[in-house]
Every structure is written in structure tokens, then in C-alpha cells.
Amino acid sequence: MSLADSQSRHDGPARGRPRSEAVERSIMEGILKLLEEGVPLAELSIERIARTAGVGKATIYRRWSGKEELFVDVVRAAEPPDPELPGTSVRDDLVVLMEQLRRRGLMTRSSVLLHNVIAQMKSSPKIWDAYHGNVVEPRRRKQHAILRRGQDNGELRTDIDVDVMNDMIFGPMLVRTVMRPDADLPEGLAEQMVDAMLEGLRPVSSRTS
Template sequence: MSLAESRPRPDGPARGRPRSEAVERAIMEGVMKLLEDGVPLAELSIERVARTAGVGKATIYRRWSGKEELFVDVMRAAEPPDPVLPGTSMRDDLVVLLESLRRRGLASRSSAILHNVYAQMKSSPKVWSAYHTCVIAPRRALALEVLRRGQRDGELRPDVDLELANDMFMGPMLVRSVMRPDADLPEGLPEEIVDTVLAGLRPVSSTVS
């Protein structure tokens, strides 16, 4: 898997570079090469990455604080990009978010490397914690903001617990993607999930003509 088109990371604190996209790309592709060669995540040291990428360890540490931060960036670049929300309605935004989850599920199924790496991440507390903090938590916060806006705009009943509602919308796609790898992930599934769940959560007045 090539990271030649690696995606930019969200803005964050400066890490004392001069920045070189070519050098960063070489480092991230070095990580992927090691993974493709079957090197376990636990053995993926900065020294080994530097040797594979043809750079010095200091070059890596000028860009990433350690293996966990580097690995999170590699995984973020290997995954489908985070979506741009249309902002037209809560329903439309939720459909886009679930479509992104569906595409990640398909990518994991089609890539033995991604599937294997996800499994290894969960067995490495430091790496999983970094991935959760930098990737999963912001995605969940975005979904909750969509629900919060929908509740404010009258698309969601005011008594609905937003944390629970988020699980209700995202849960079915996650179950199919992660816990049921044999289950279909067809086009149109995001709309079906959102509309089914929303039928029970939208204000009654909004369903009456």
C-alpha cells in the first residue's frame, strides 16, 4: 500500500521541524513497508523505521514524538479521509458520517494489512490510546455535535440522550463492519440505518402533516 498521496493531518502544535513532505512521505511509507513485510507492531521501533526509510532517527523525532504518534498518522493516511459534512440537516450529516464508516469497513475488509494492524492496535494499549485520542474521539465528538445541532433545530426530541442516540446511529454500522465481517455493507445502508433510527427519535410534531 502506497502513501504517496498521504493526507495532511489536522492542525496541531508545531513540533519543531522544518517540514519536508517528501521526507515525511518516505518515513510513513517505510512504516507501511515494514507492516507489509510482516513486522509486528510491537517490533516497529523508530530505529527500524529510520533504517527502512533511509533517514536518521532525529529526522523522525523532529516530526513525531514517538512511535505511537507516527503510527496514528500512518493509519490516518491509509484510511479513507474524514468526510466534509453538508450541514443541510442532521439527517444528511448523519448519512455522510455513516457512509464514511461503511467505506472504512470496506477498506479494512479489502486490505489484509489494515485488518491485521487494527487487531494489533487493540492489543497495544499505548498505540490504541493514541489512536483513540487522535482519531476516534474527534470523530465521536463531531457526531455528537451533529446530534446536538439537530436537537436544537427540532430534528430530534429534546428528551433524547445524545450519547445513547449516537450509539444507536453508529452502532449498527460498527457491528456490521467489525463484529460481523460476513455481513453486507451495501450502498444505501447509511440512509436505511439513519431513517430507521430517526423514525423513533424525531419529534412527533415533525411527522404530522
């Protein structure tokens, strides 16, 4: 896996000193190299990462507060970047986000390395917390904002809590990508799920309203 493309697409850490993308990239690629060699996450020390990347430990600590934050950046750079939202409708934005989730699921299945990295991350509570706080929570806040926009502009019902609605929309794809590694993720699934969720699973002809 190369970070050459993905690295430029996210902002990375900001630490009050001039950044050097080349240095950051070599540090992150050093981690991937160690992981590819089968070194377990628990044995990845800042010292070993620095040695592999050919930099001093201080160079790493200037950019990341510790192993957890650094590792989360590695995962974030390896995942597809967050997509641009069309903004044409809440429905269209939801389809794009769901499609992103589907693609991330396909990528995790096809990349043994990414698969292992995520599995190891889940077994380390500190790193999982860092990933959750830095990646998952901001993503959820963005989803909530879209749903609130839909409630405001009449695209979505207002009688369901935004957090519950969020799980109703993204939960089905999450289950198929994360909990059910054998479930089909065919093209068009994102759109089908979003539309079925918006219109309901009851046949239109039998609606009493």
C-alpha cells in the same frame, strides 16, 4: 498501499519546524513496507523505521513524539479521509458520516494490510490509546456536535442523552463493520439505517401518537 494521495489530505503532526512532506511520507511508507514484510508491530522500533526510511532517528523524533503517535498517523493516512459534511440537515450529515463508516469497513475488509495493522493496534494498549485519543474521540465529538444541532433545531428528540443517541445512530453500523466481519454492507445501507432510526421501527400505521 501508497500514501501519496492520502498524505496530502490530512494535516499530520506540527512540531514548530518547517515540515517536509516528502520526508514524512518516506518515513510512513517505510513503516508500511516493514509491516507488509510481516514485521510485527511490537518489533518496529524507531531505529528500524529510521533505517528503512533512510533518515536519522532525530528526523523522526522531530516530527513524532514516539512510535505510538507515528503509527496512529500511518493508520489515519491509510484510512479514507473524513468527508465534507453537506450541512443541509442533520439527517444528511448523519448519512454522510454513516456512509464513511461503511466505506471504512469495506476498505478494512479488502485490505489485508489495513486489517492486520488495525488488529495489531488493538493488541497494543499504548497505541490503541493514542489512536483513540487522536482519532476516535475527535470523531465522536464531531458527531455529538451534529446531534446537539439537531436537538436545537428540532430535527431530533431532546429527551435522549446525546451520547446514548450517538450510539443508537452509529452503533448498528459499527457492529456490522467492526464486530461482524461477515455482515453485509450493501450500498444504501447508511441511508436506510439513518432514516429507520429517525422514523422508528414501528409501522407508521400502528403509532398511537
